[in-house]
Amino acid sequence: MAAKNLLEIENLHTWFELKKYGFVTVGNVRAVDNVSFTIEKGEAISLVGESGCGKSSLAKTILGLYNPREGHINFAGTVLDSSDEEQMDWYRAKVGYVQQDPYGALPPFMTLKKILEEPMKINGIKDSEERIQRIKETMEELKLTPVDDFLSKFPHMLSGGQQQRTVIARALVLDPDLLIADEPVSMLDASVRIEILELLQKIQHERDLSVMYITHDLSTVRYFSKRIMVMYGGKIVERSPVGDLLDNPAHPYSIALLHAISEPDAENVDTYKEVPSGEPPSLLNPPEGCRFHPRCKYKIDGLCDEEIPPDFGCGMEGHQVACWLYRQEGEGIPDDS
């Protein structure tokens, strides 16, 4: 089990304290609230959700940029301890990070050679010839050719697609086991998106890489992930194989999300897109019970607005949903005592 799962996340909480006068805590922003999931070696999963639902906070907690308040991250059989610098250095070299805005992600004052060398310098690859060799291999893999032409260029001399490929190259140059791609194509032209996604897919297969693909755009998840998780208000509300979710969404929020996909189809002219009313929940004072209940039209009074729903199985194997609508008889409801 431990050998199969590359990453195991258990009860992860990432809360940001809000302070007054510098020391009085007046509240917590619960960006990630009790999230557990696993990624197998070589597996690609997608994480979808609207803006502000905690997707990026989850990614950054996994990357070690934020310290979790509770819970732990188990990577390749090792439970991470954020105070153990040596262990974190080893871990950071094993996890690649691709950001949303390729231009912002590349230091504007460094050449591509320097940008791609940095992760290796920091992680102790001292031989400059070895560094160049690895840079060349990675760049060829990402079709940044001819390599020598690119090495001396600055990021602003590249096109958006080339910039994003450089970002991916930087993430891959240390040969990581896990790649976290935080909306890697949302800032790119539609024409370049497919190219980048196909490239990511190809690399994922060739390198047997685990990928966590974060997006708010359901139309791109089909490209390479097998499993999908839907996040809402800091919690994962539904997890499922991709096809099953896209065909049979279970959670009311997932249904709404799927409705919102715009397909370039002439028939859509007359269809009315139902969007759930209301706003995303405040993560500072999240609603009691199910976070979605204020916007949910299937709300069960006295249950959804009081008790947090556990995961229920539904439909296909591996399809789980945190919604009271799918409760089985006598399951999940805690005793009121």
Add this chain to the structure above:
Amino acid sequence: MRFFKRRLNELKQYPSAIVGIILISIFILTSIITVINIPYDEAIRLWRGGRVWEKTPANARPVWVDWFTSDDKSRTLNIDSTEKEGMQIVEDLNGLQRFEIELPFDYQFDGFPKEINIFMESEFVNNSPSASITWITPDGREFQSREFSVGQSRNFRFERDDNVRRAFPDQIVRQGLFGIPDQEQQVNKGEYKILISGYTFNEEDIVEAEAVLYGEVHGIAGTDHRRRELIVSLLWGIPIALMFGVLAAIGATVSTFIVAAIGVWYGGKVDSLVQRLTEINLVIPLLPILVMVGMFFSRSLWVILVVVILKGVFSSAVKTYRAMFLQARNADFIEAAEAYGASNIRVIFFYLIPKIIPTLVPTFITAIPVYVFLEASLAMLGLGDPVLPTWGKMMNDALNQGALYMGHFYWVLQPAVLLMLTGLSFAMTGYALDRIFNPRLRRL
């Protein structure tokens, strides 16, 4: 580096920057030549003054003043017997030798010399040679001094000699010697001759003489009340001013920059500490502190430099830089660097600071003259380094001697012009750099 090269190439579009850079280059080149030709110890020795300067006039105007006046000002003339025929024995009187030294010179200036001195030296076996000096004018008049013993060295002045003084009862002696009789203030131009004649008491005795006619104008930059040639301090002022300005600017601006970056990066208590220190530092005035340090502690240039830098670390610029760093610290590429394991120090120096450094360059350049002026002001207030020849020290001397009241304008004018040129050159370069590095100011 290429980034900076490209930016520097853009400088060519700004004529003011070209002028500024040329001026700065001239300053740097002159400093190098000065330091090579007049080494530090030599400069200190010259500036300490004393006998080194006995052959230059006091308070003489610079030579360039002569270019703007209608009459021909007198220059300094040195007539040295060792360069002429030297001592001639004219008669041998049985163990007693009569000698003569002739010092001829051609005097064609309109002005009288400021002073006349004849420096004499002799080497003798038993008794000191004796001599008397005869002044022969172009029209053949002769004035002879009393006979005196030369000794090992003697400084002869006609003003002090009774015989010569008696010849000009109601006239300044040197005007009498050079003037046309009955025509005061008119110089009798022509071939003069100073004839030194006397006796030596041994065949091997040697007498040497050098006549110095001190000019009204002397040297490129004139001289001060202690006969020092001002060119020494004008030239040596350049490396000192540049060094002080550059070191203080580096010390103050760069450290401020790093402090602001560290405060922003670590945030929280470190940031608060940096900010509170800055605010406290802002209400402490610099000049009184420097005056106190100068009065009670030390006036060494290095001490002043250290105080200026320490005072400059938490300057108001911390606030400006902080605003820039706060914007930069949230950049995606910094987050990425953290994700691949860059240490705090590496993030600060390799990611955060390079992002903002383009704005530091013009600030740094324009800060240099500020510190040059500061050093000059301190020296002018009498708190400058007492040993070093600097522009501020020169102006302090000039003030103390009432130079402007006495008409020695060159004494103040020359260092002031150099100070202005320094300020101008760095300002012109700095503002052009500011336009290049700050895109918002750039002309379309």
